[in-house]
Amino acid sequence: MSCVLGIDIGGTNTEFGLVDREGKIHFSSKVKTRQHATPESLAQSIYDTLQSDVDDIQITAIGIGTPNGNYYKGTIEFAPNLEWKGVIELAKIFQGQFELPVKVANDANAAAHGEMLFGAARGLRDFLVVTLGTGLGSGFVCNGEVLYGNTGMAGELGHVVIHPAGRECKCGRKGCLERYASSTGFMITTKELLELTDSASPLKDIPSSELHASDVDKAARNGDVLALEVFNRTARELARGLATAVAITSPEVIILCGGLAKSGELLLEPTRRCLEEELLQVFKKTVAIRASGLRDGNVAILGAAALGWK
Amino acid sequence: MSCVLGIDIGGTNTEFGLVDREGKIHFSSKVKTRQHATPESLAQSIYDTLQSDVDDIQITAIGIGTPNGNYYKGTIEFAPNLEWKGVIELAKIFQGQFELPVKVANDANAAAHGEMLFGAARGLRDFLVVTLGTGLGSGFVCNGEVLYGNTGMAGELGHVVIHPAGRECKCGRKGCLERYASSTGFMITTKELLELTDSASPLKDIPSSELHASDVDKAARNGDVLALEVFNRTARELARGLATAVAITSPEVIILCGGLAKSGELLLEPTRRCLEEELLQVFKKTVAIRASGLRDGNVAILGAAALGWK
Numbered sequence: 333m334s335c336v337l338g339i340d341i342g343g344t345n346t347e348f349g350l351v352d353r354e355g356k357i358h359f360s361s362k363v364k365t366r367q368h369a370t371p372e373s374l375a376q377s378i379y380d381t382l383q384s385d386v387d388d389i390q391i392t393a394i395g396i397g398t399p400n401g402n403y404y405k406g407t408i409e410f411a412p413n414l415e416w417k418g419v420i421e422l423a424k425i426f427q428g429q430f431e432l433p434v435k436v437a438n439d440a441n442a443a444a445h446g447e448m449l450f451g452a453a454r455g456l457r458d459f460l461v462v463t464l465g466t467g468l469g470s471g472f473v474c475n476g477e478v479l480y481g482n483t484g485m486a487g488e489l490g491h492v493v494i495h496p497a498g499r500e501c502k503c504g505r506k507g508c509l510e511r512y513a514s515s516t517g518f519m520i521t522t523k524e525l526l527e528l529t530d531s532a533s534p535l536k537d538i539p540s541s542e543l544h545a546s547d548v549d550k551a552a553r554n555g556d557v558l559a560l561e562v563f564n565r566t567a568r569e570l571a572r573g574l575a576t577a578v579a580i581t582s583p584e585v586i587i588l589c590g591g592l593a594k595s596g597e598l599l600l601e602p603t604r605r606c607l608e609e610e611l612l613q614v615f616k617k618t619v620a621i622r623a624s625g626l627r628d629g630n631v632a633i634l635g636a637a638a639l640g641w642k
Numbered sequence: 643m644s645c646v647l648g649i650d651i652g653g654t655n656t657e658f659g660l661v662d663r664e665g666k667i668h669f670s671s672k673v674k675t676r677q678h679a680t681p682e683s684l685a686q687s688i689y690d691t692l693q694s695d696v697d698d699i700q701i702t703a704i705g706i707g708t709p710n711g712n713y714y715k716g717t718i719e720f721a722p723n724l725e726w727k728g729v730i731e732l733a734k735i736f737q738g739q740f741e742l743p744v745k746v747a748n749d750a751n752a753a754a755h756g757e758m759l760f761g762a763a764r765g766l767r768d769f770l771v772v773t774l775g776t777g778l779g780s781g782f783v784c785n786g787e788v789l790y791g792n793t794g795m796a797g798e799l800g801h802v803v804i805h806p807a808g809r810e811c812k813c814g815r816k817g818c819l820e821r822y823a824s825s826t827g828f829m830i831t832t833k834e835l836l837e838l839t840d841s842a843s844p845l846k847d848i849p850s851s852e853l854h855a856s857d858v859d860k861a862a863r864n865g866d867v868l869a870l871e872v873f874n875r876t877a878r879e880l881a882r883g884l885a886t887a888v889a890i891t892s893p894e895v896i897i898l899c900g901g902l903a904k905s906g907e908l909l910l911e912p913t914r915r916c917l918e919e920e921l922l923q924v925f926k927k928t929v930a931i932r933a934s935g936l937r938d939g940n941v942a943i944l945g946a947a948a949l950g951w952k
Contacts, residue, residue, distance in 0.1 A: 400924065409924060410923060410924065457792070458791050458792040470890075472890065472891075474784050474785070474787075474789050474791070474796075475784070475785065475787050475789070477784075477785050479784050479785070479890075479891060479892075480892070481768050481784070481891050481892020481893060482767075482768040482892050482893055482894035482928065482929075483892045483924065483925065483928050484892075485892055485924050485925070486784075486890065486891050486892035487890065488889040488890070488922055488924070488925075489889065489890060491889050491922045492886045492889050492890070493804075493882065493885070493886065493920075494803075494806070495806065496804070496805065496882065503922055503923065504923070505920075505922070572803065572806065575803070576802045576803065576886060576890075577890060579798040579799065579801050579802050580780075580782065580789075580796065580797065580798070580799060580802070580886075580887060580890055580891065581782075581789060581791050581796050581890065581891075582789075582790070582791020582792050582793045582794075582795055582796035582797075583791060583792055584792035610803075610815075612798055612801045612813055612815070613720060613813065613814070614710065614719060614720065614793065614795050614798070615793065615795070615798075618792065618793050619792075
């Protein structure tokens with residue numbers, strides 16, 4: 333059987349799997365990214381795992397999704413969440429280890445390939461995938477093609493400034509969308525609201541250092557007003573950023589995935605409502621917001637693999 | 643000889659001309675848009691002019707650039723600067739009058755076609771045209787294709803919000819880029835600065851109602867500090883909007899055209915400087931800002947004609 337090796341490199345884990353043409357995962361595993369001081373060591377480790385654990389699958393290509401992945405150059409460039417600094421010749425390193433063709437892309441651009449080939453965007457020509465994790469990543473598909481731009485790095489919606497004097501961002505600027513609409517931004521908003529309001533909330537019983545997005549999700553499901561307000565505020569800020577994306581690219585569908593999107597309608601419903609309010613007249617009622625069509629935990633591997641199948 | 647009829651419908655004037663495959667204009671004229679209560683009357687008027695004034699040119703197609711033009715539907719949809727309200731079946735009306743194929747697009751998207759076929763963007767696959775007139779229009783080219791999006795109306799950079807609590811916009815929202823970076827926004831900034839500062843400026847000798855962008859341009863060329871500050875502030879706001887456009891689409895070149903762009907380096911130089919400051923690290927030094935490569939006054943007709951040649 334023929335499969336593509338899909339690899340998703342994250343700040344914490346690197347997940348990888350063998351994926352056939354229909355999007356079925358035949359093998360998957362993961363390693364801690366930070367256990368590998370060099371990308372060469374990571375490539376060796378994945379190679380060894382596949383050598384020892386996998387039989388009768390012919391690997392035809394490799395797709396890698398990674399933070400700050402450059403599609404044209406096959407490199408990782410200055411990724412703040414990875415230990416490997418500067419410009420990393422990722423495609424060359426994996427080509428050397430596996431002797432196979434390798435495609436590299438930004439993780440959110442890989443997710444866009446995945447949704448188009450296997451997920452919620454099959455048949456769509458103009459859509460947008462937004463990953464709400466530690467940061468906010470985005471992959472734009474326009475005229476049926478993933479948008480890489482001149483640099484190979486297009487789709488940085490997370491670093492669109494929505495508040496010029498707003499929260500400080502790791503990128504050195506202020507008010508970037510991802511400081512509001514991401515798991516990180518969501519927790520900043522939670523803590524701000526906990527400090528600002530006097531109303532009772534079960535979230536006040538949890539020490540700040542132990543408070544997680546899942547606690548806010550649970551409190552919101554139990555009707556906690558403060559927790560619901562966190563979702564509303566996050567949705568409002570996300571909608572501001574999405575309205576900008578729509579004004580420029582006019583997608584048919586926006587697909588939300590990543591950790592924060594697991595809250596489902598708690599986030600999706602107010603985001604839809606706020607987006608309609610934020611949109612320019614001509615774009616009102618032209619955009620649907622959907623959750624990812626890829627099974628939880630598989631988005632990353634399928635996205636990377638889709639890159640390889642392409 | 644074969645030519646395309648390029649028509650640019652503006653709030654004040656409608657310009658039209660016959661353009662050959664090399665971008666040479668063989669005939670051009672204009673009419674007042676508002677003299678025509680209906681688009682049918684405008685079509686008839688253009689037809690009559692060509693019938694009486696033009697010989698031995700065979701017209702093979704028509705391209706029309708217009709505010710709020712929808713490329714897919716051939717319509718004008720809810721254009722605030724035109725007297726014709728609601729949805730106008732523009733392509734059908736001109737097809738009926740001329741019995742020729744008709745393509746309609748947003749005027750800035752038409753300008754993008756024009757720059758790609760005849761102007762400063764020949765050979766480029768990823769670029770952006772920004773028209774700085776009464777409003778701010780934009781046409782994005784990604785992977786060598788003009789971006790129309792799912793609705794046919796993509797490229798509304800002028801209505802990206804850069805200041806959530808900022809200047810009121812005709813679109814009903816606040817802080818849209820075009821309220822700062824357009825001829826209109828430029829004059830609002832001029833008047834704000836004139837009220838706020840005590841320093842001497844020749845602009846203070848001109849009655850507010852008679853003050854035009856050309857006066858500010860002239861004062862700046864003579865070294866007037868206030869006038870130069872208007873250019874700097876306009877450039878800063880424009881750069882914020884352009885940085886958003888770059889984060890999403892990563893163009894190789896941004897082409898500025900329209901009335902305000904006629905100030906040339908007075909605007910371009912601070913815009914380049916501010917853009918480098920506003921850009922996310924990975925996009926620094928990847929984008930050039932150029933003035934239009936089409937002769938002044940011909941941009942609109944050539945853009946519309948390029949649409950027809952396509």
